[in-house]
Amino acid sequence: MTLHRTPLATALLAALAIAPLCARAADDAGHDPAQAKKLGTVQVTADADKGYHADSAQVDTFGSFGNAPLHDTPASVTVITRDLIDDRQPRTLSELVRTDASVGDNYAPVGYYQDLAIRGFVLDLATAYRMNDMTINGEQLTPLEDKQRVEILKGLGGLEAGIIAPGGIVNYVTKGPADVRTATLGTDSHGSRYAAVDMGGWLTPTFGLRVNAAHEAMHSYVEHTPGRRSFLSLAADWKISDRATLQLDTDYQTSGQRSVSGYQLLGGTTIPAHPSNTRLLGYEPWQQPVGIHSSNTTARFDYRFSDRWSARLSAGHSHTVINDNVAFAYGCFYAPQCATGEYPGNFFAPNGDYDIYDFRSPGDTRQNDEVRVVLKGGFDTGGIGHEISVGASAFRRTLDQRPYVYDYVGTGNIDQVIPPYFAPSPNQPGPSARTFSSWQRALFGMDRIHLGEQWQLLAGARFVRLHERAWDDSGRVLQRDTRLSKTLPQAAVMWQPAEPLTVYASYSENLALGAEAPYWTSNGGQMLAPVHSRQIETGVKYDWSDALSLQAALYRIRQPYQFAQPDHSAAGFTFVQRGQEAHTGLELGADGRISDDLRLTASANLIQARASHSGTPAYEGHQIINVPRLRTSVYLDYRLPFAHAVGLLAGWRYASANPATPDGRVRVPAYNVFDAGLRYTTTWSDHPMTWHLSVDNLFNRFYWRDTGNTGGDSYLFPGAPRLARLSVTVGF
Helix, strand or coil, rough: CCCCCCCHHHHHHHHHHHHHHCCCCECCCCCCCCCCCEEEEEEEECCCCCCCCCCCCCCHCCCCCCCCCHHCCCCCCEEHHHHHHHHHCCCHHHHHHHCCCCCCECCCCCCCCCCEEEEEECCCCCCCCCCCCCEEECCCCCCCEEEEEEEEEECCCHHHHCCCCCEEEEEEEEEECCCCEEEEEEECCCCCCCEEEEEEEEEEEEEEEEEEEEEECCCCCCCCCCEEEEEEEEEEEEECCCCCEEEEEEEEEEEECCCCCCCCCCCCCCCCCCCCCCCCCCCCCCCCCCEEEEEEEEEEEEEECCCCEEEEEEEEEEEEEEEEEEEEEEEECCHHHHHHCCCCCCEEEEEEEEEEEEEEEEEEEEEHHHEEEEEEEEEEECCCCEEEEEEEEEEHHHHHHHECEEEEEEEEECCCCCCCCCCCCCCCCCCCCEEEEEEEEEEEEEEEEEEEECCCEEEEEEEEEEEECCCCCCCCEEEEEEEEEEEEEEEEEEEEEECCCEEEEEEEEECCCCCCCCCCCCCCEECCCCEEEEEEEEEEEEEECCCCEEEEEEEEEEEEEEEEEEECCCCCEEEEEHHHHHHHHEEEEEEECCCCCCCEEEEEEEEEEEEEECCCCCHHHCCCCCCEEEEEEEEEECCCCCCCCCCEEEEEEEEECEECCCCCEEECCCCEEEEEEEEEEECCCEEEEEEEEEEECCCCCCEEECECCCCCCEEEEEECCCCEEEEEEECC
């Protein structure tokens, strides 16, 4: 792997040049080093007293809710701690979020970048994913080696992020400089090989660096899909003075793996009877891996004017290049049962036939750039205290693409272990061109008002201007020019009758771009009008102890219903916005330490997601696609009282039957999945050593984890079979 002409290479050279002159320290949620004195070699672990529990989230430090701990935040926020990441050993986004029952997969194939749905709403890959609270491309395999924790803000993010799909935000918080030197080796039950190092230190009393690197040779549980991944990151903190600090985080990753196509309903109405979670549909030996090269950089300059007033200037850059290659299993337009038009061509045929397409889109380049300035402080007016945050931001996203190849090459069947060989298309992609450009400029502010010791009011708004343009694949014909301005308000009230207890109610509004009509509808390719969503939420947070928190939230999110409406057009469907989609749910959560030896993280989400007034009665009165009515998740860590070096790990995931068609007639079955694991800490030649064994899907149960859609097409993705991972981490 080379770092030639990458942001990481520039950052490394700059850090090495200024290191002898610099000094350290940053008081940020992700960067919490020891004081200036030299420390001995240590092994970094989570807070031994709190385990899976977190007190704060970075999205609140300079974000929508001011500088407040999670206990004083009128929103539902999940924090996946480093301790939990180490115990569970996830490698993908889909695996990472299993601990939160409000989060599920939405088109998350093996070997490809993945997306999520929170509270039943699909996240926007352009704006919903963040690193250190700065927007990054969602179209990448975000590594976890350099992450201290992952925060999931559930619900509308209009004040926090501007024009964004409802559901929430995923924020990756990177590790900060610390005196640490560890190496990790790992493997899994399929023979994968994994190696990582985590090294850092304070080069001067006030300047620190931290480097994380990893390489992985993946042997996937899906046949014919081996992969590889290489990763390198740098974190640098500099305390310029007692008032000013500068933080830099940057990473680079390259990966390659064949992408796995999902199943589809047979004839649009039947779940495949004998699916396989290890078979690569549409396998052709000429299919190349999907190559993804990504780099992300964030920089933050903090200046403290006084004890109550401070400012932050933040900048972020995210660059992803995707070489998309797949022998894509999709539909049945050319299969005998569908060629006559008797069955819909955008599903598999009733007998299991499916078309195979040669899809190639090299050099698909996506770039996000963002800058933000925030001023925060406090003052009193009489007996009323104010904590305010005001700021401005600018965000730009661009997309450069080549006219892709998407050609039919043959037809296979889901019962074939290996489909027949078909020659690839002789066509080649065209030249690269700018196909998309978007600017968001915003002003925002929030006031947290303290009314005595028990009551707080929060009121804020974000004024955002959007200018977005889209061209055809040649980059010459302008197809869409969208301009709009919108003010997005947010308000909340909190009551704290006792120090451990917080009761809150909140209201927020959100604006998201309308969906694009699928190609198989009468208005295929048309972008619908922006959609305005509203959320009300009330919740309770209770700190059972300093190390254990309980929370409950009742929410309702409403927005216009976007769907392919059956009609008498030549295509048979027209994509419209009509009626309303409402998601009403109850979330329950607990995280932390129950006793000296028992830690847990647990959550449940009971949700009703329905459409109304759509003009299509068959689509109303039942659950919306890919939103199970109930999800639960429990993970336990029990340290043996007679052998504290040994921790027994256990997990349970449940999802109720999941709708797979808009009329609710087809549902994939409910499932229970059990996980297990073991942690063992010891020493080796006076060096700390930790072994981790995790076993996902202990009883090897087959289940459908996802019935979501992308581009208007629905897919069924099986869950992974039993998978064991073993790793050892040594401090040196």
